[in-house]
Amino acid sequence: MNAADDLLNTDDLELEPLVWDLRLYVAGQTPKCLTAFANLKRLCEEHLEGRYSIEVIDLLQNPQLAEGDQILAIPTLVRRLPNPLRKVIGDLSNEERVLVGLDLRPR
């Protein structure tokens, strides 16, 4: 039994509406970043419809924000809520890996 299953179960029972707070760190409009955003958007619509918010942070605009979430790799997706913090780096092209990374699938 792990946290992901619990989350999914409660999700199914819809006992409480849980908003997923996601952040996508990018650096400019690079192909990788655009791909990542597109992949993320699609994935959220499929699995977290109506229960997510995506904040895209362009480090070229706000470089000071890189430190807070310890961002090295670009693009990086950060799951700020629910706890614990999760990070998925890369263009999010492998859906399975992303779901695992976000604890939407058991590891």
Place this chain on the structure above:
Amino acid sequence: MSEVSPGTPGELPDGPLPKVRSGIRGLDEITGGGLPQGRATLVSGGVGCGKTLFGVEFLVRGAEQFGEPGVLMTFEESPAELVQNVRSLGFDLKRLIAEKRVSLHYVHIDRREIEETGEYDLEGLFVRLNYAIDAIGAKRVMLDTIESIFSGFDNAAILRAELRRLFRWLKDKGVTTVITAEAEGGSLSRHGLEEFLSDCVIRLDRRVSDEVATRRLEIVKYRGSPHGTNEYPFLIDEGGISILPITSIGLQHPVSTERVSTGIPALDQMLGGRGPYRGSSVLVSGTAGTGKTSIAGQMVHAACARGERCLYFAFEEAPEQIIRNLRSIGNDLQPWRDTGMLLFQAARPTLHGLETHLAQIHKCVEEFQPSLVVLDPITNFIMSGSQVQVKAMLIRLIDYLKSRQITGLFTSLVGGDDPVEQSEAGVSSLIDTWILLRFLESNGERNRALYILKSRGMPHSNQVREMLMTESGVELTDVYLGSGGVLTGSARYVQEARERAEALRFRQELDAQERELLRQQRDVERQIETLQADLQARRDRFERLRAHEGQRHAVGLEDRSELARLRHDPAGTTDGRVEPQPSRQVEAP
């Protein structure tokens, strides 16, 4: 917003490679001016050999001494830990950070919370670094073990490509960077960073031999610049890193014709009358107890009295003990110690490795600026290294002292059975003035004898002198050289007493002879006087006789005329006979 992508490459450079002074003691000498400006230097080494400290000192010195702010990006230690760790070495990072002269960034990667999927790059790192550099206008950057990121990500190929890009980018950014890497096995870094960082590679090393650890630094590579190729020992202490450069590359140190007294007039006399040259190396060797330290003490005292500072490295006795013992021969060094003219540094030779000792001696000399340095004794170093190493160390030390015009006094303990001339840790050829002390054993006594084995550049005595420890210091006396060989100690006293007795006896005899002569002279004179008196008496008698004769003649004439008158007397009362007149003169006695 600043540009993150690499800037435009600069124009083609002319002139020598520009360098930035690191500010790390000794490093700028062996690199010929410092680290390559605007380039990255890889500092590689095993665990605990001082890589982080090297980088931190590079930043701190830059900020404090050269007005170059620095960015420290640490991938391993947390900022709090780092600040605390370097505080013990005298670096106040907290203050520098508050003054915005150094900024400290902690890059932390938790592998457990990261999932990788698809393509990515390390632009986030670039952004952070760029932001940090621009925020304080940094000229120096240190990345402390950037290889740690390899444990945070799976795709090594991406990381390698990104690191290559990072170093390129740093170069274009124009910051001088120190990148630390953990040496592993035979390679300089775990992930082959040296492939990308080809401008300057410095290797730090910490080796333990015979239970003594020594740190060493080597410039493995310095593209476009000549550099020292040796392994240089270095120290880490409360003042940071000090690297000990070998200064003796050229043997071009200035020489002095000034002479310094040893504090023992008779010894100065033996050394061409005025003592050894300033800046020369003096070796005092002898078996145990021959008075090496006593001679050193006299020299120290003399130097302090001239107003010169002395640095005394005691490797065998505690300073207090040396002072107490020297006091017994009337040489009190404590006042010099109190006034700061004399500094003792006491440590067992086995405490550190040779290199560490050497580095420490260097550092002390740099700080204290003495005119005389005493190493008492140098022989104990053999315990902490091989003969070859000891010799190499002493060569460097002697050369170093000479280059600074510092007189070096070394004492050397000779084992009882060793041949005296070869057991001086092989340094005899480096020594300018070699004073040998030894015991001469005879008549059940051991007496100290001193002679000069060599003394370059001056006429020196070839005489063996006996060294006496008196209450007023070390004194030298001539030994008795006679048919029985060299006599010292009581044998010499006996011989001298015998000579004195002989001389006394002779003098007494002479006096007696003189008295006898005087007596005889007086006798003769008295005889002469007597004879003269006798002569005078005879002469007087003769004169009387002559006078008497004259008188008698005169009286005779008178009588005859009377007689004649009487003969004409008719009454004639005479029968013709004349009675002579009695003489009125008295016979002389």
